[in-house]
Amino acid sequence: MTYRRRASPLHAARAGVGCAYCAALALATLLLSAPVVLGAVLVSIAGAAVGARVVPEMRRAALLALPLGLLVMGVNMLVAQGGLTVIARLGDLPVFGQTDITLEATVYGAVLGLRAIALILCGALYTAAVDPDEVLALFRRFSFHSALTATLATRMVPVLARDARRLAEAQRCRPGPPPSRARLMRATTSGVLDRALDVAAALEVRGYGAARRPRGWRVSRPWSRHDIAFAVSAIAIVGLAVAARAANLLPFQSDPSLHAPVGAGGAAAAAALVICALLPFADRRGIER
Amino acid sequence: MSVLSLRDVTYTYPGTFAPAIADVTLEIGPGELVVLAGGSGSGKSTLLRAANGLVPHFHGGAFAGRAIVAGMDTRDHGPGALAAAVGTLFQDPETQVVMGTVRAELALPLENQGEAPAAVARAVEEAALALGIAHLLDRPTAELSGGELQRVALGAALAGRPKLILLDEPTSQLDPVAGDELIALLRRLNEDFDAAIVIAEHRLERCLGFADRAIAMRGGRVVCDAAPAEFLAWACDAAPELATPGARLLSGLGLAPVAGVKAARSALRARGLLPDVEPFAAGAPDRRERKSRRRAEDPALELDRVWHEIDRGPAILRGISVQVGPGERVALMGRNGAGKSTLLRHAAGLMRPTRGKVRSSGRVALLLQNPTNYLVHERVALEASPAALATVGLGDPSLADRHPRDLSGGEKQRLALAIVLDGAGGPGYTPAVVCLDEPTRGMDRRRKHELAALLRDLDAAVLVATHDPEFVAAFAGRVVLLGEGTVIADGSPAEILAGGTYFATETARILGGAGGALVAEQGVALVSGPAGLAGSAVARAEVSA
Numbered sequence A: 001m002t003y004r005r006r007a008s009p010l011h012a013a014r015a016g017v018g019c020a021y022c023a024a025l026a027l028a029t030l031l032l033s034a035p036v037v038l039g040a041v042l043v044s045i046a047g048a049a050v051g052a053r054v055v056p057e058m059r060r061a062a063l064l065a066l067p068l069g070l071l072v073m074g075v076n077m078l079v080a081q082g083g084l085t086v087i088a089r090l091g092d093l094p095v096f097g098q099t100d101i102t103l104e105a106t107v108y109g110a111v112l113g114l115r116a117i118a119l120i121l122c123g124a125l126y127t128a129a130v131d132p133d134e135v136l137a138l139f140r141r142f143s144f145h146s147a148l149t150a151t152l153a154t155r156m157v158p159v160l161a162r163d164a165r166r167l168a169e170a171q172r173c174r175p176g177p178p179p180s181r182a183r184l185m186r187a188t189t190s191g192v193l194d195r196a197l198d199v200a201a202a203l204e205v206r207g208y209g210a211a212r213r214p215r216g217w218r219v220s221r222p223w224s225r226h227d228i229a230f231a232v233s234a235i236a237i238v239g240l241a242v243a244a245r246a247a248n249l250l251p252f253q254s255d256p257s258l259h260a261p262v263g264a265g266g267a268a269a270a271a272a273l274v275i276c277a278l279l280p281f282a283d284r285r286g287i288e289r
Numbered sequence B: 001m002s003v004l005s006l007r008d009v010t011y012t013y014p015g016t017f018a019p020a021i022a023d024v025t026l027e028i029g030p031g032e033l034v035v036l037a038g039g040s041g042s043g044k045s046t047l048l049r050a051a052n053g054l055v056p057h058f059h060g061g062a063f064a065g066r067a068i069v070a071g072m073d074t075r076d077h078g079p080g081a082l083a084a085a086v087g088t089l090f091q092d093p094e095t096q097v098v099m100g101t102v103r104a105e106l107a108l109p110l111e112n113q114g115e116a117p118a119a120v121a122r123a124v125e126e127a128a129l130a131l132g133i134a135h136l137l138d139r140p141t142a143e144l145s146g147g148e149l150q151r152v153a154l155g156a157a158l159a160g161r162p163k164l165i166l167l168d169e170p171t172s173q174l175d176p177v178a179g180d181e182l183i184a185l186l187r188r189l190n191e192d193f194d195a196a197i198v199i200a201e202h203r204l205e206r207c208l209g210f211a212d213r214a215i216a217m218r219g220g221r222v223v224c225d226a227a228p229a230e231f232l233a234w235a236c237d238a239a240p241e242l243a244t245p246g247a248r249l250l251s252g253l254g255l256a257p258v259a260g261v262k263a264a265r266s267a268l269r270a271r272g273l274l275p276d277v278e279p280f281a282a283g284a285p286d287r288r289e290r291k292s293r294r295r296a297e298d299p300a301l302e303l304d305r306v307w308h309e310i311d312r313g314p315a316i317l318r319g320i321s322v323q324v325g326p327g328e329r330v331a332l333m334g335r336n337g338a339g340k341s342t343l344l345r346h347a348a349g350l351m352r353p354t355r356g357k358v359r360s361s362g363r364v365a366l367l368l369q370n371p372t373n374y375l376v377h378e379r380v381a382l383e384a385s386p387a388a389l390a391t392v393g394l395g396d397p398s399l400a401d402r403h404p405r406d407l408s409g410g411e412k413q414r415l416a417l418a419i420v421l422d423g424a425g426g427p428g429y430t431p432a433v434v435c436l437d438e439p440t441r442g443m444d445r446r447r448k449h450e451l452a453a454l455l456r457d458l459d460a461a462v463l464v465a466t467h468d469p470e471f472v473a474a475f476a477g478r479v480v481l482l483g484e485g486t487v488i489a490d491g492s493p494a495e496i497l498a499g500g501t502y503f504a505t506e507t508a509r510i511l512g513g514a515g516g517a518l519v520a521e522q523g524v525a526l527v528s529g530p531a532g533l534a535g536s537a538v539a540r541a542e543v544s545a
Helices: A015-031 A035-051 A055-079 A103-129 A134-173 A181-205 A224-248 A264-282 B043-053 B102-112 B117-131 B146-158 B176-193 B204-210 B230-238 B246-250 B261-270 B287-296 B339-345 B388-393 B409-421 B443-456 B469-477 B491-496 B505-511 B522-530 B533-544
Strands: A088-093 A098-104 B004-012 B021-028 B033-037 B062-069 B086-089 B165-166 B197-201 B212-220 B219-226 B301-309 B315-324 B329-333 B354-360 B364-367 B433-437 B461-465 B477-484 B488-491
Touching: A015 A103, A015 A134, A015 A224, A015 A264, A015 B488, A035 A055, A035 A103, A055 A098, A055 A103, A088 A103, A098 A103, A098 B204, A134 A181, A134 B102, A134 B364, A181 B086, A224 A264, A224 B043, A224 B329, B004 B043, B021 B043, B021 B219, B033 B043, B033 B176, B033 B204, B033 B230, B043 B062, B043 B165, B043 B197, B086 B146, B102 B117, B102 B146, B117 B146, B117 B176, B146 B176, B165 B176, B165 B443, B204 B230, B204 B261, B212 B230, B212 B488, B219 B230, B230 B246, B246 B261, B246 B505, B246 B522, B287 B339, B301 B339, B315 B339, B315 B354, B315 B488, B329 B339, B329 B469, B339 B364, B339 B433, B339 B461, B364 B409, B388 B409, B409 B433, B409 B443, B433 B522, B443 B469, B469 B491, B477 B491, B488 B491, B505 B522
Parallel strands: B033 B197, B033 B212, B086 B165, B165 B197, B329 B461, B329 B477, B364 B433, B433 B461
Antiparallel strands: A088 A098, B004 B021, B004 B062, B212 B219, B301 B315, B301 B354, B477 B488
């Protein structure tokens, strides 16, 4: 998955604000574990994906995240023995010992899985909608070489993927039995090193080795309506999550028995989170570049 | 004061004994446009790397002599420090572009120099406007075509307004249209920016026409340093592989060689050797005749109404029908994205058509663009059978123990060809059809001739996707021109290559396609022969007298 500039309010916002928006959604996921909040975050992410026109990218990320979420849930079901409501007795299993599946452990596992999925999707939204070069520009003042290396690593992923595809095609064109995996690995490594050498030479002649801190201040860029909207949205999401946690509006307990009441305040907080997250997408003026 | 001054520069790469460049002394003045000519391994790239400081700072090795760039001695200043004065563009656009967007790519060299953000923003805008890539500024670099990427890399090299721009075969990975556009751009930048440009290039006919000087290298030494016309005169005598087709045409007619199609035409016109003629059209069988002739044969390869449609994407091939007869030599031409490589992949079974059928009378061998991808062993002798190695001219026992990745570009190409041709796998492994995808990229003229001769000697049918009309003229008996995934022309090389501009040889462009002459020798025969243009010009002169 790589960043592509699209005509959307989130892409039109500055990178720092885009980062803050995605981080705010991730923070809400981490601060509150009530299923209704996790559902609200996932709805917000899905809405943001539609608003930012990155649905295919997010769908791919979701397909990768879903098995991980299920794995987390499955492992928790088998490992966690807390909870009073037994729904299956699996007997004495190797490695796990005496194993009872409880409703509470299953639900808690599902919550952990949902949280993992939400965090992955927040990262995917950031990757698809926040310009990495602008992020690099943000961090270059602190550690230019590290920031550039990180950017370069992501930029090289599609190049190396293309190289791998070409290598695989070339190997299919060789007559006779295919070469061993070890040989292929050696050839691939040689190719990657050749590529790395070329990139290093290109960076050298662009002055990477003698990079200096920039003179003067950054050019001040006026805050656009989208910068303001997403910044306010990020602050509101964090504020809501912190307030809901402080006021215990959305309690969640899974041991010894399930306890996740959703009062009017809690429901309102979850609804407000979705509205705060999606409202900035309503204004679509000035999103083309 | 010169921008680049090399004095007795000798350099040997680490782990080698022979110097890559030896006793090179030259001066390049401000605003000069210099073409660096020479075969593969002649030292062109090393010379450019000595000028931008990569030699010796990046590569190591033994360096002797002095290289002064814009007043800085490369022994004291590394490539990072020299980057402010020298912009460099390499062959492969994919590895030169390192940032995610075009704007960030153009800004990188200036940011590395510590320029203030306002100065960076202004320089990026100016470079983008100068190169005509302002509309690409916010595009991700991963989405750009090869030509666009190369322009962006050139923009990054130019953004800091360097005094010297070094280009190492910048058009070798581009199609003729993108290559010509890049060269035209360089010409304009040379005039507008007043930067000295040194360009190493195999297709000299592309850039000699507007160069101030040409420097020829052989075995790491400078063997000629002269104005383009004098260089061509020297090349016709001393280094025919460096003489452009136009120069060989004029030289063959007893005229002094000149650089560029326009100048060559003027020279011929001044002698009455270039009358107004219609482009070649007659003499080839018509379409119906050709079709019936091919249907009568049992084809070695047949693509029958083949479609290749990408899921949620465009159709790359649109109902293509092509037949290749046994032993036939066919060139596939067309601009980038026309579907040439996809067609070859279908022929070799690497892809399955979404509609239509592909049939062949035996194995289809395919040599893709990068021969290095075929090499997996540690010794040349292990890569292919002795018979296959001998077929491609790598049967020399001294090569058997060498590491395949240490071979030269041309040798790697031939080794990969030996691998795909190898019939040692048993019956049925000898290919009925050999397909090659852009085999002449980055090859010098001599190696192209060797490859053309090798392909002519193969028993199998040969299908080659290429942008190189000179190579097509040397080996092909038929040309299929693709456009937007369909066949837009199919005929003899004379029919296809004589009447066009981009898909025409230099000889054909000079002669305006007259007589279907594609190579210099045909042009000489046409113009000087009894029934040739010279004859008609003389006849016309006699009539008017």
